[in-house]
Amino acid sequence: MNPKKLLIIELHVNNHPGVMSHITGLFSRRGYNMEGILCGAIGEGETSLIYLLIAEDEKLEQIILQLSKLYDVLNVKLRPDYDHKVFFDIDKLLTQQPG
Amino acid sequence: MEMTGAEIIVRLLEQKGIKTVAGIPGAANLHLYNALKSSNIRHILARHEQGAGFMAQGMARTTGKAGVCFSTSGPGATNLLTALADAKLDSIPIVAITGQVASAAIGTDAFQEIDTYGLTIPITKHNFLVRTVEELLTVIPEAFHIAESGRPGPVVIDIPKDIQQQTCKFEQWPEFKKISNESSVSENQAAEIAAMINSAQQPVILAGGGVNNEDSAGFLLRLAEFNNIPVTYTMRALGAFPPDHRLSLGMIGMHGTRYANALIEEADLVIALGARFDDRATGISKNFCTKPKIIHIDIDASEINKIKKATYSLTARAEEVLKKILPLIVSDGREQWLKEIDRVKKSMPYVSAPEDSDLFHPFNIISEVVHNVPNDTIISTDVGQHQMWVVQAWPFRKPRTFISSSGLGTMGFGVPAAIGAALANPDKKVVCFSGDGSILMNIQELVTMAENNLNITVLVFNNHSLGLVKQHQELFFKKNFMATQFEAKPDFCALAKAFGIGGIDLTEAPEPAKTLIEALAFEGPVLVNIPIDSSEIVLPMVKPGAPNKDMIF
Numbered sequence: 001m002n003p004k005k006l007l008i009i010e011l012h013v014n015n016h017p018g019v020m021s022h023i024t025g026l027f028s029r030r031g032y033n034m035e036g037i038l039c040g041a042i043g044e045g046e047t048s049l050i051y052l053l054i055a056e057d058e059k060l061e062q063i064i065l066q067l068s069k070l071y072d073v074l075n076v077k078l079r080p081d082y083d084h085k086v087f088f089d090i091d092k093l094l095t096q097q098p099g
Numbered sequence: 100m101e102m103t104g105a106e107i108i109v110r111l112l113e114q115k116g117i118k119t120v121a122g123i124p125g126a127a128n129l130h131l132y133n134a135l136k137s138s139n140i141r142h143i144l145a146r147h148e149q150g151a152g153f154m155a156q157g158m159a160r161t162t163g164k165a166g167v168c169f170s171t172s173g174p175g176a177t178n179l180l181t182a183l184a185d186a187k188l189d190s191i192p193i194v195a196i197t198g199q200v201a202s203a204a205i206g207t208d209a210f211q212e213i214d215t216y217g218l219t220i221p222i223t224k225h226n227f228l229v230r231t232v233e234e235l236l237t238v239i240p241e242a243f244h245i246a247e248s249g250r251p252g253p254v255v256i257d258i259p260k261d262i263q264q265q266t267c268k269f270e271q272w273p274e275f276k277k278i279s280n281e282s283s284v285s286e287n288q289a290a291e292i293a294a295m296i297n298s299a300q301q302p303v304i305l306a307g308g309g310v311n312n313e314d315s316a317g318f319l320l321r322l323a324e325f326n327n328i329p330v331t332y333t334m335r336a337l338g339a340f341p342p343d344h345r346l347s348l349g350m351i352g353m354h355g356t357r358y359a360n361a362l363i364e365e366a367d368l369v370i371a372l373g374a375r376f377d378d379r380a381t382g383i384s385k386n387f388c389t390k391p392k393i394i395h396i397d398i399d400a401s402e403i404n405k406i407k408k409a410t411y412s413l414t415a416r417a418e419e420v421l422k423k424i425l426p427l428i429v430s431d432g433r434e435q436w437l438k439e440i441d442r443v444k445k446s447m448p449y450v451s452a453p454e455d456s457d458l459f460h461p462f463n464i465i466s467e468v469v470h471n472v473p474n475d476t477i478i479s480t481d482v483g484q485h486q487m488w489v490v491q492a493w494p495f496r497k498p499r500t501f502i503s504s505s506g507l508g509t510m511g512f513g514v515p516a517a518i519g520a521a522l523a524n525p526d527k528k529v530v531c532f533s534g535d536g537s538i539l540m541n542i543q544e545l546v547t548m549a550e551n552n553l554n555i556t557v558l559v560f561n562n563h564s565l566g567l568v569k570q571h572q573e574l575f576f577k578k579n580f581m582a583t584q585f586e587a588k589p590d591f592c593a594l595a596k597a598f599g600i601g602g603i604d605l606t607e608a609p610e611p612a613k614t615l616i617e618a619l620a621f622e623g624p625v626l627v628n629i630p631i632d633s634s635e636i637v638l639p640m641v642k643p644g645a646p647n648k649d650m651i652f
Contacts, residue, residue: 018216018228025220065401071225071245 004055006035008082011050011067012075015041019072023050026070032063036087047074053087100270104232105134105263108196111239112140115275117167119522121145121154125171126211127198130263132169143522143551146543148175150515152182153541155193157519160502161477163312165192165246166519172199173211176257177218181509183253184222188506189335190308192251194242201261202230215257224252229259232267240275248278250309250399282419292394292420293427295411299368301436302328303391305351308335308505309373309398309417311498315339318421319372325425327433328370329440331359333380334505336373338495348440349449352380353641354487357447360647362440366391373397373417376406377506386646396420447652450491450638458612459605461488461560464629467612468530468558469493471619476528477520479503481513481537484566487637489532511540514557518544521553528554530619535561535585542594548624549599556619557626559591562633570636574651575643584633591628601625 013019020039027034036053054063068076086093102110108131112120121143124132135142145151148170155166170179176197186193200209216228225245227238235258242254296302310319316339323330323346330340331348340347349356351363363369369391374380381387384406395402395409396417403412413420452462465488478493480486480503495501502520504512517531538559548555569583592602601618605627608614618627639652 016230018220018226021217021220029221062401062405065403069399069401 004057006053006084007056008079008084009052009054009064009067010077010079010082011052011073013048013050014072014074015046015048016072019048020050022070022072023052023067026066027063030062030066032059033057036084038086051079051082053084101266101268103130103134103264103266104235104258105130107232107235107267108239108258108263109134109138109140110272111235112167113138114272115240115243119143119158120167120169121151121519121522122169123148123151123171123175124169125175125198127172127175127200127260128169128196128258128263129198130260131196131198131258141522143518143547145515145547147541148178149182149511150518150541150544150547152179152186152193152195153512153515154519154522154544154547155195156182156186156191156512157479157502157516157521158523159186159191159193159519160516161499161520162523163192163499165194165243165251166523167194167196170195170197171211172197172215173213175211176213176215180218180222181507181511183219183255185504185507185509185512186253187222187224189504190251191253192246193253194246195253195255197255197257198263199228199257199259202259203261205259215255219255219257222253223255224250226255226257228257229262232262232265233269235262235267236269236273240273244276244278250397282415282423284413284415284419284423288413289420289423290427291411292396292413293424295368295392295394296326296328296370296424297427297429297431299392301366301439302326302368302370303348303363303366304328304330305363305369305371305374306330306332306336306339307372307374308333309396310339311336311373312418313498315373315416315418315421316498318418318425320344321425322421322428326428326431327437329362329437331355331363333374333377334490334503337490337501338498341496342494348444350490352647353382354491354637354639355380355647356449357639357650357652358440358444360641360650361447362443363388364390364648365439365443369393371395371397371409372421375399375402381406382641382647383644458615459630459632461485461631461635462492464558464560464615465489465492467615468619471616472528472530475500476530477502477517477524479513479517479520479529479531481531481533481540482508482510482567483534483537484562484570484635484637485532485534485537485560487567488560491637510537513537514541514548515544517555517557518548518551518553521555522551528556531555531557533557533559534566535559535563535589535591536565538591539589542598545595545598545600545624545626553624554622555624556621557595557624559626559628560631561591561628562631562635563588564633566633566635567637569633571643573636574640591626595626602628604628606630
């Protein structure tokens with residue numbers, strides 16, 4: 001079995017507690033797969049960037065269009081060139097502060 | 100200015116031009132109701148929040164403007180959910196304002212606390228949980244803009260009760276953004292679409308809910324007539340094209356006409372306008388429109404290529420596109436194609452009542468009603484066989500005269516939606532076709548009808564069964580009838596009278612046609628019980644899973 005090609009979707013979103021539900025809910029109710037998720041506030045904290053790791057399949061066009069429709073999603077970019085290693089090295093990402 | 104959150108909500112609704120709100124008060128929206136007392140907005144007290152939601156839909160579906168409903172937290176909000184989901188699937192603009200427990204109590208499992216925001220994410224176009232009183236000034240106008248712009252849909256604004264109570268100082272009122280009418284269609288795109296239509300040999304227009312408004316319907320008729328393009332439509336577009344027009348193929352899909360389902364497969368070009376290729380319209384989608392090229396025009400970009408791959412697509416409002424391409428369309432007689440249409444239509448005669456049938460045949464009843472109500476009567480239906488018979492037999496010639504739960508197929512829609520329609524159209528007659536199964540799902544709203552003395556005739560097609568489900572058991576489950584025949588048979592006339600409206604039974608009437616006509620002429624709320632032979636089934640029909648062109652008839 002060939003491993004599916006993975007790519008990253010970058011979302012620029014409003015930063016409030018319901019946004020993540022809107023995005024993950026869209027994936028579950030439309031039967032899309034998400035392999036990983038990474039999120040953090042940017043700037044003054046009004047907005048956030050979310051990186052979704054997605055397996056490339058025939059649903060990709062729909063995923064992008066449906067994400068673009070969400071009111072709290074300000075921008076959707078496909079980032080096929082981004083290195084997605086971070087999603088597979090989660091255990092190495094967080095290290096204890098020295099002392 | 101300084102006022103409470105509740106006052107801000109009510110003043111903003113007034114500024115938006117809202118005249119009527121349907122709802123039910125409770126602990127978490129008492130401040131809102133307190134502020135509403137001093138407003139000119141008419142409040143319609145529903146008897147179940149789902150009823151309030153469908154009343155808001157009835158207003159919205161007949162006017163195109165957002166309808167508004169109120170509910171309290173917890174059970175008030177959960178009762179609203181079906182009406183919201185229904186509005187989502189049929190792209191109906193409603194704004195639901197739900198009370199929520201106090202901000203400090205959120206997350207504590209407080210009395211009547213439910214996660215309204217979480218519950219309504221998948222069934223609204225968007226939703227808000229208001230966290231500060233100041234936010235109301237932006238959230239409320241924004242909610243209406245979201246509901247009414249682009250592809251319309253339901254919006255929930257969940258407002259904790261302390262936010263309704265708090266006061267807020269502000270300099271000026273916000274503006275309600277106008278819906279942009281700017282055309283996004285370029286000259287090039289219009290020319291490309293027109294060229295495809297002009298060069299097609301056997302084109303068919305597939306009209307969807309996106310053309311069910313006055314402007315689009317006018318342009319659609321001109322395009323069809325000028326270039327002689329036959330038109331078929333989905334249930335959401337009933338009224339957008341006259342069914343008795345020489346170019347009408349009638350409705351497509353599961354209970355559509357045999358010739359629409361057959362001829363769309365003979366086409367070389369299908370022009371889908373504001374339609375989303377729903378499975379009740381297409382059957383198994385891979386068997387639908389296998390040959391023709393498809394031009395797909397929809398306001399929602401995510402509908403393009405979702406079900407059917409389009410040859411040419413454009414994200415735009417149907418009326419913009421129609422307006423822009425009309426001058427580029429050449430006149431064409433299409434004699435050969437129309438001859439073929441005529442041949443197929445003649446070989447597949449449309450449904451009608453058998454010649455020896457009596458008044459109580461569903462088509463005869465419908466025809467009797469057609470001839471005894473004004474032309475601009477608004478028809479609401481519930482869901483089931485009666486709905487399909489009305490869809491097949493009523494000559495809907497004007498947009499927004501037919502309101503029915505299409506996408507979600509919600510039994511219980513008919514009565515409260517008729518109330519909403521009557522409230523928004525006080526000068527029009529409203530007839531609600533229902534069944535003895537559906538009507539019990541929101542029968543409590545008959546009392547709302549009585550309280551407001553609305554000009555609505557409710558016709559109950561009574562076959563003592565869940566007819567459309569029973570029909571599936573008859574045709575596809577070897578007549579293994581299970582749970583579809585009612586043993587207890589309520590006296591609907593007595594029920595109607597108990598709720599305070601007129602109740603008439605045609606079963607025992609010596610002159611049933613005369614009695615029916617009298618009931619229709621009565622300018623007030625009345626229910627008519629009409630006995631229907633329980634062996635009548637809705638035909639033609641596509642067997643679930645079969646291609647549309649192989650209809651059972």
